[in-house]
Amino acid sequence: MAYSDKVVDHFNNPRNMGSFKKDEEGVGTGMVGAPECGDVMKLQIKVQNDTIVDAKFKTFGCGSAIASSSLATEWLKGKTIEEAQKIKNTDIVQELNLPPVKIHCSVLAEDAIKAALADYQKKAEPK
Amino acid sequence: MKLPIFLDNHSTSPMDPRVLDAMLPYFVEKFGNAASRNHAFGWAAEEAVENARKQIAKLIKADPKEIVFTSGATESDNLAIKGVLEMYKEKGDHIITSSTEHRAVIDTAKSLEAKGKATVTYLPVDKFGMVNPEDVRKAITDKTVLISVMLANNEIGTINPVKEIGKIAKEKGVLFHCDATQGVGKIPVDVQDMGIDLMSFSAHKIYGPKGVGALYVRKKNPRVRIAAQMDGGGHERGMRSGTLPVPLIVGFGKACELCDQEMATESVRLAAMRDRLQAGIMKEIDEAYLNGHPTQRLPHNLNISFAYVEGESLLMGMKDIALSSGSACTSATLEPSYVLRALGVGVELAHSSIRFGLGRFNTDEEIDYTIKKVIEIVTKLREMSPLYEMAKEGVDLKSVQWAAH
Numbered sequence: 001m002a003y004s005d006k007v008v009d010h011f012n013n014p015r016n017m018g019s020f021k022k023d024e025e026g027v028g029t030g031m032v033g034a035p036e037c038g039d040v041m042k043l044q045i046k047v048q049n050d051t052i053v054d055a056k057f058k059t060f061g062c063g064s065a066i067a068s069s070s071l072a073t074e075w076l077k078g079k080t081i082e083e084a085q086k087i088k089n090t091d092i093v094q095e096l097n098l099p100p101v102k103i104h105c106s107v108l109a110e111d112a113i114k115a116a117l118a119d120y121q122k123k124a125e126p127k
Numbered sequence: 128m129k130l131p132i133f134l135d136n137h138s139t140s141p142m143d144p145r146v147l148d149a150m151l152p153y154f155v156e157k158f159g160n161a162a163s164r165n166h167a168f169g170w171a172a173e174e175a176v177e178n179a180r181k182q183i184a185k186l187i188k189a190d191p192k193e194i195v196f197t198s199g200a201t202e203s204d205n206l207a208i209k210g211v212l213e214m215y216k217e218k219g220d221h222i223i224t225s226s227t228e229h230r231a232v233i234d235t236a237k238s239l240e241a242k243g244k245a246t247v248t249y250l251p252v253d254k255f256g257m258v259n260p261e262d263v264r265k266a267i268t269d270k271t272v273l274i275s276v277m278l279a280n281n282e283i284g285t286i287n288p289v290k291e292i293g294k295i296a297k298e299k300g301v302l303f304h305c306d307a308t309q310g311v312g313k314i315p316v317d318v319q320d321m322g323i324d325l326m327s328f329s330a331h332k333i334y335g336p337k338g339v340g341a342l343y344v345r346k347k348n349p350r351v352r353i354a355a356q357m358d359g360g361g362h363e364r365g366m367r368s369g370t371l372p373v374p375l376i377v378g379f380g381k382a383c384e385l386c387d388q389e390m391a392t393e394s395v396r397l398a399a400m401r402d403r404l405q406a407g408i409m410k411e412i413d414e415a416y417l418n419g420h421p422t423q424r425l426p427h428n429l430n431i432s433f434a435y436v437e438g439e440s441l442l443m444g445m446k447d448i449a450l451s452s453g454s455a456c457t458s459a460t461l462e463p464s465y466v467l468r469a470l471g472v473g474v475e476l477a478h479s480s481i482r483f484g485l486g487r488f489n490t491d492e493e494i495d496y497t498i499k500k501v502i503e504i505v506t507k508l509r510e511m512s513p514l515y516e517m518a519k520e521g522v523d524l525k526s527v528q529w530a531a532h
């Protein structure tokens with residue numbers, strides 16, 4: 001199975017790879033997947049005034065999983081919380097040209113986005 | 128050094144140019160049918176086939192008449208297992224095999240089971256992937272007609288105590304089939320000494336052509352009989368009909384002859400390169416685990432799990448080196464290697480495994496390049512791995528509640 005050029009590019013040059021401190025102000029962290037399933041994604045967003053100003057990821061998984069999360073961080077930057085909620089796994093499939101056996105990678109990336117947003121919103125709620 | 132490097136010699140091997148030279152006259156010039164008994168074309172083909180039969184038999188210490196040509200080891204496995212079951216159905220229907228056999232054996236057993244034609248015992252293996260001969264003995268019942276245990280495993284290279292199993296089979300009067308595809312030509316095989324009654328192997332794993340294999344079928348003590356699985360002209364003493372692929376058989380013969388002559392020096396050279404590869408990787412990378420037996424394994428095999436990184440991404444990061452992984456992402460089934468699972472290797476480490484398969488044409492320079500690349504990519508992907516980050520922070524990954532999907 002050959003990988004699409006975009007998957008190879010994200011794999012070789014991952015965008016926004018790294019971590020924020022979880023307890024940092026405005027940071028939301030989403031961790032999805034399981035080691036037994038062969039993929040775990042950690043996706044983090046940094047939010048200021050309802051806008052995602054920065055995003056980072058770390059991923060254990062195949063090339064398509066790494067590319068899906070790398071792409072997700074690229075798309076998240078500059079979006080409002082509301083806009084970020086609208087990112088769909090099918091958008092990722094289309095952009096990266098993922099074959100059917102790799103669709104679960106995009107689903108995982110969408111789950112990671114949702115989890116990071118939910119974590120941010122939970123932390124932002126007045127105590 | 129030419130890229131890409133081929134380090135996947137368990138899957139197949141490049142053909143030795145000397146094998147190709149031996150084959151070439153049998154395409155255009157000497158194209159006869161080995162079954163044509165009445166003209167020179169047929170005689171030339173028959174002579175070539177019988178010469179190859181001798182070369183092949185010599186490598187495994189058999190009589191040339193005990194070699195039945197097939198299309199490859201998968202067919203040989205099918206023919207041996209289904210052929211014995213059908214022939215000896217009056218005696219019983221029980222097969223004993225192991226949980227790390229090649230799919231050609233396991234799926235054949237499962238298919239017979241599903242059709243109600245056999246009952247099958249799948250023996251467990253120890254943490255190194257080895258079958259315990261005493262388990263074989265205990266599993267034998269008065270309905271057992273066949274024991275099928277592989278010589279060496281295709282993923283982890285572990286060599287089974289075949290001679291001990293052969294002895295038990297003899298003692299109990301049960302036939303013993305051995306899938307020796309990965310072992311023949313790489314380690315000494317002696318069907319007499321090992322007590323093997325039927326043995327599958329193929330040409331393309333030993334620098335011969337694809338599309339031809341053999342089933343060794345013992346002729347005396349005991350005389351083994353199998354029911355043919357294909358009807359036709361009754362070739363190969365009625366056990367396998369079909370016109371013999373003379374060029375392929377000539378190549379198979381030549382490949383066996385070369386292995387016979389060169390195995391002693393080649394296996395030492397391959398083991399030294401393999402050990403250099405293993406040491407070079409292990410020295411620089413922590414939490415890299417050897418899968419398989421530390422000493423009882425094929426000289427050209429190395430299987431390592433790199434904790435916290437996934438196998439397919441490792442392969443993707445080393446695209447100028449041809450390797451294989453036990454990761455689910457590289458299999459059609461989306462399940463990680465059942466062989467590694469049978470050893471008790473955790474699922475997450477099975478996802479992280481890489482198989483290195485060395486061969487006749489690999490060089491020290493290629494091995495050094497591979498060591499460098501493995502260290503680079505494992506380091507890079509661990510930087511990227513949330514699991515590695517957590518482990519370094521002291522989080523016990525086993526205690527984490529993962530959201531399985």
